[in-house]
Amino acid sequence: MPTTELYPSPESGAAQSIATGIYRELETMIIEGALAPGDRINEKSFADQRGISRGPIREACRRLEEAGLVEFKVNRGFFVRVLDLREVLEIYDVRAALFAHAGRILARRITGDQLAELTALHEEMEAAVEAREADSFYTLNRRFHSSIMAFTRNGHLADIYEGLDRELHIWRKRALILDGNVRASSAEHGLILEVLRNGNPSRIAQVLRDHSLAGRNRLLRTMPEQVAKLQTDWDDD
Amino acid sequence: MPTTELYPSPESGAAQSIATGIYRELETMIIEGALAPGDRINEKSFADQRGISRGPIREACRRLEEAGLVEFKVNRGFFVRVLDLREVLEIYDVRAALFAHAGRILARRITGDQLAELTALHEEMEAAVEAREADSFYTLNRRFHSSIMAFTRNGHLADIYEGLDRELHIWRKRALILDGNVRASSAEHGLILEVLRNGNPSRIAQVLRDHSLAGRNRLLRTMPEQVAKLQTDWDDD
DNA sequence: TTTCCAAAAATTGTTGACACTTAACCCCGC
DNA sequence: GCGGGGTTAAGTGTCAACAATTTTTGGAAA
Structure with a gap:
């Protein structure tokens, strides 16, 4: 020493x-x-x-x-920093747009190796779901998402997404802790892999965007009281 | 004192x-x-x-x-920080996606007052173009863009866009200094106002995205030598 | 001249001290 | 008990000094 x-x-x-x-x-x-x-x-x-x-x-x-x-x-x-629900919604909104954009890029860029990597992560997550290992799922989930962003080869895109994720971290963990939520999230990952293999850009973008917003909605369902307090006009499009 | x-x-x-x-x-x-x-x-x-x-x-x-x-x-x-062309392209790419996203939000949110504000800025810019006041155009242009982002009422979206703009600043100024460029840019603003009044979300998003990428392309044309040096596979979709 | 190297100068990395502000406490009158 | 009000303690804002590192300089050797 x-x-x-x-x-x-x-x-x-x-x-x-x-x-x-x-x-x-x-x-x-x-x-x-x-x-x-x-x-x-x-x-x-x-x-x-x-x-x-x-x-x-x-x-x-x-x-x-x-x-x-x-x-x-x-x-x-x-x-x-204290994030109120209003800001959480803002962040999810931008995050979903960036994730969708990543999808459009990946539609014409993703390689077989990368798909295999995501598939492997997905299988690990499925196992974590069955084993009811929420923490492990959470970590794998982050890697799944950040791999997708990394595959775009746009460092700024990945960094900004990462930054938003970091701001949301505590809240997202709360949303994913519920068993039904990890199950639904994992199923969506399966769909993501499916459309990524297929390659239709708009469809991929849509699926990734939906996954982000579904995550947001899962979070919102864990906090009905705060949602009620918020009288703004956000919706899903 | x-x-x-x-x-x-x-x-x-x-x-x-x-x-x-x-x-x-x-x-x-x-x-x-x-x-x-x-x-x-x-x-x-x-x-x-x-x-x-x-x-x-x-x-x-x-x-x-x-x-x-x-x-x-x-x-x-x-x-x-020194930005190489590769990074400039990355930033433009994200920036265009965010601008398009803002368009989708504004499609269902923009008010008459806000449209009037943008129209006024546009008219000032047209005057600046005629008077060949590049600096003044540049400033108004920034206000035009940041107003659009502010109207989304998503602070994070606006902040991230602003941050990207700031990183690009020096390069963008270079691109806009050419007379033909400000003229083209201003014409695109006219189109933006037109579709914002109309209100079709995808169309608005597309026009805003195109405006961003057109700006990027105007910049690229001012630096053909750097572009030649870059042997990657970026393109316009 | 050019190249290399050592000494000097300039600059960064971090600290401890002190001015100033905020938060906590305590005592008093009620 | 329980608000005020002043006093004390705790903590922030900034600075000046010094250790460590990098850069510059000025020769000496090739």
Whole structure:
């Protein structure tokens, strides 16, 4: 074991600033729920716990601020962002459009290997459904989606989708925890694979879009009270 | 006049951290071209010039990093991001999809007032075209686009679109500077208004998408040499 | 001249300190 | 008990200093 290092040593491979590490740590804590929406990120205690100063922590928080995971209030600090239902619907809406767009790209770009990869993931998910392993399904599901986005070979598209997913993370987990929901979601994946093999662009786009919106609707059904409170005119088209 | 203040005084209205101000300043400098792609942001001289310390500057740069306007290299600092043509095409692709999506939303949501607002902007742009005021056209054009996105009432959609626009800014300005380009662009705006009044969702989406891609193609024509260098398989659908 | 290398200068990475603001506490009068 | 109001504690905002790294410089050798 190396002696305590002031900076990450060149040979240790890391070669990154503390801020980057803290960024990842905070991101994970927010996504995993260790930090709940509304929580303040206490710079001082966070720094003291890790034996570092507040500078890098503030830098990490600024990045999270721009990513929309954290909110900054002058003289009060950084708070884990609270998403109201209205914003959740907004995000799902954009997300569905991007997923559909990915479908149109994939219609003329997806390879046999990629289809095989998705099929394998789908089979693992089916197994997870049968075994009632919701967490495992959730992880595989993320990989399924992010693989699809990666196959578009449009890094910006994939990044933006990933960013939206990250903002939704806590809520989506809640929606997928119900057994009936994972079952329905998995069935939709089967349909996605089917149309991807077929190759009709508009049909693929439609199926991917429907899958996104179905996910949104599954989430909404877990929270009828918030939905009732929302008197806007969103609908499915 | 207040004496020199260590912090922005509460009554001065600003009530924001220095980092936020620097963020805006750097953003503007990058967009306006005062900082060119590849330039390093010299923390020390930037801080000294403004009589502040490097902390807030680094915080601002971290936000710009997450926004994709700046790139961070360990021990070397922050550099204005260099977009290669490949990335420009990626961004245009996503941007067009989002613009089309906005069109589908507006098909059932746009109001008479909003149409009037867009029409007014269009007329100003037509005047700018005749007067050969490229800069003025460029500004109005941005307002035209961002108004359309704002009318969707989806803040995330508008923000993401804005972010992509910001990344493209320098390149787009280059494309629009040519007289023929502003003329074509303005004509397309006329068509957009026409279909928005009509209200057919798919048609609107298609026209908005075409306008985005036409802008992309206008840009490509200003740089035939880079296009030739790019041996990938992007096309128009 | 060109290339290489070491010393110097410039710049980044991080810290600890202090000014300032907000939040918590406690005591008092009711 | 239970609101005010002032005092204390906690936490943020910024800075200046120093360690570590990168870049520049200025020769010396080929």
